[in-house]
Amino acid sequence: MIGVFGSRANRVARWLWIGESVLVVLAVVAAIWLRFPDDPAGRDLLFQRGPVPALLVAAFVTLSMAAFGLYQSHIRLNRSELLLRLLLAFCFGGVALLVLYYLVPPMYIGRGLLAITLALGFAGVYGLRILVQWLMRGEAYKRRVLVYGAGRNADLINCRMRRRADRQSFAVVGFLPVPGQQVVVSEALCLDAGESLPVLVQRLGVHEIVVAPDERRGGLPMEDILACAQRGVSVVNLPAFFEREAGMIKLEVVDPSSLVFSGGFDHSVMRRLSKRAFDLAAALVLLVVGWPAMLLVALAVRLEDGGPALYRQVRVGEGGRSFELAKFRSMRTDAEKDGVAQWASSNDDRTTRVGRFIRKTRLDELPQLFNVLAGDMSFVGPRPERPQFVDQFNDEIRYYRVRHSVKPGLTGWAQLRYPYGASAADAHEKLKFDLFYVKNHGLLFDFLILLQTVEVVLFGRGAR
Structure with missing residues (x-):
């Protein structure tokens, strides 16, 4: 955690x-x-x-x-x-x-x-x-970070964490180029490699070293890094830094050993029991509170065009097993008359008037509470995808299968941190947050996600 x-x-x-x-x-x-x-x-x-x-x-x-x-x-x-x-x-x-x-x-x-x-x-x-x-806003309360590396990997910090909100907790004092490796980071951000690492760390008042070379085969200055660690300077690799500061698994730099040896992936009996208890309690409470709204939505969908209120669709769940997901129908009955799975787009003309409202307010998702009670889904987890898209992503996106090691969820970490996904590129970005959840999930984390989902629904972030 x-x-x-x-x-x-x-x-x-x-x-x-x-x-x-x-x-x-x-x-x-x-x-x-x-x-x-x-x-x-x-x-x-x-x-x-x-x-x-x-x-x-x-x-x-x-x-x-x-x-x-x-x-x-x-x-x-x-x-x-x-x-x-x-x-x-x-x-x-x-x-x-x-x-x-x-x-x-x-x-x-x-x-x-x-x-x-x-x-x-x-x-x-x-x-x-x-x-x-x-x-x-001041630098005095931030962790001073030195990045060992100035190539493509190190530059990901500048590309992915360039906003002030991304750097509330740390300040990068500079990037130290690795001898013999390409420099991609702007020269103005690079440090003079003439000084030894311990001297540089002491002079700049560094609290943490982020090890981010493009290539490790040339070896790292382990004696210098050990000397810094002995002085109380924290040393982390780039994947761990992104996981901690950005709440994501950065696919471009993570490798299987980083995932295996960094802990997490709790599937103990206690965790499974606590998660199931949390799912049942949350689903039952929401059903008790939300059943009048569900009746009104079902009536509105039915009255608009005379079609069925519910829409059932096959999705992929835990372990790659398929199940039938239920939603309130938000599109025309002929939305996929050719049988080909399609992404929902912004201002999709297949969406009905009632459908636009219930998708914006997430009311169309309420029937999935019965999927949670049945055990096909969890209340919190990666959103379940359709088999056609899963087959595509398994071939195109590294580690995509890992997200199926837990039950899919009604809401999830990726839904809080990334807008609605409607392409393979979006699926790649959302996977970074889904893997973070799969690796770090726990009862308190589930509760925090559930609370923060209220904000997403109230302010309509990411809906289509």
């Missing part, structure tokens, strides 16, 4: 969550004093109930923030977008708390007190976010 939670950006997100939880708890305490300034008995009565009511408010608010994508390190938000998402998150969290108080009256703290708490908490969290954004 190092790849999921090990980057400095994710550590910042964790500390941010802790800090904001504390702020909301303090907001509850401050709200009590403001609400009952001249009533010591009222204050004492609330304080005697212990910390549970305040912790519940903090938990509901921060979970709501997670659902609105406010703990995703890769999402770039300007101040107006941050303000909007925070406002929606606090409103959503407040409504969820009112539902909880209706179900569990002893936890009720009063509407006035809750309103003051949410107002104070909103102000405090927004101020903290602005402060953190200002601090993270």
Whole structure:
């Protein structure tokens, strides 16, 4: 799980969550004093109930923030977008708390007190976010990285991680060319190879060395690298760096040994049991909450053109086994009358009016909850593809078969990090995130993906 939670950006997100939880708890305490300034008995009565009511408010608010994508390190938000998402998150969290108080009256703290708490908490969290954004723009809080290599592999860092949002947690101090290997990185970013690696690392205050040569057969300066490691400098290879900082398996540089010896791929009995329990619980809860919407969608699809409400399609699941996936029909009944599988395109003219709405809101995916209950799918995992596309990708894309070592999912890491895929090139890019999930999946990771999927649905990212 190092790849999921090990980057400095994710550590910042964790500390941010802790800090904001504390702020909301303090907001509850401050709200009590403001609400009952001249009533010591009222204050004492609330304080005697212990910390549970305040912790519940903090938990509901921060979970709501997670659902609105406010703990995703890769999402770039300007101040107006941050303000909007925070406002929606606090409103959503407040409504969820009112539902909880209706179900569990002893936890009720009063509407006035809750309103003051949410107002104070909103102000405090927004101020903290602005402060953190200002601090993270500086270099002092970033990990100083030296890249050993200046060829094609090393230049992938510049190509794939060129945005400020991609480098929130680290700063590249330079690229050190490998003797005898081609230099692709801009000369302005290259370091003078005249100094030894330990001297260079000490002079530049380097925290980490990323080993990224194009060719290893010439040998690495292991004595120099060991000397740096003995001084406390972290040493990682390029695949591990991408996995940790970008949340992906970079197919261009990874090799089988990197996948085999770096850990992960947990298929223990406990993991399988916990995943199945998570799937059943999540699917049943969503069915209980969503069945009225499912009835309305089925009726709307049926009324639009008189065709069937459900559409069934063969997909490839765990171990390469095929199963029949169910969706609400979003296209005309003759969308594939020639029998040839086709990608859905932007503004696809085969999509019905109701279909455009349910695809945008992901309501067309709800019947797959029955696939989850049947055990063909998981709630979280790589999205299942059609057999025709899988056969093509197995031949064209390295490691594509690896994604079938787990059950396909209703939602997944690739759906959060990459838009809708409609080509072999898109499948190649999404595979980087799917492999990351397959290698690092766990109960907490599944829960985080589930929360962040709410943000994807609400803001309509990646739908067609």
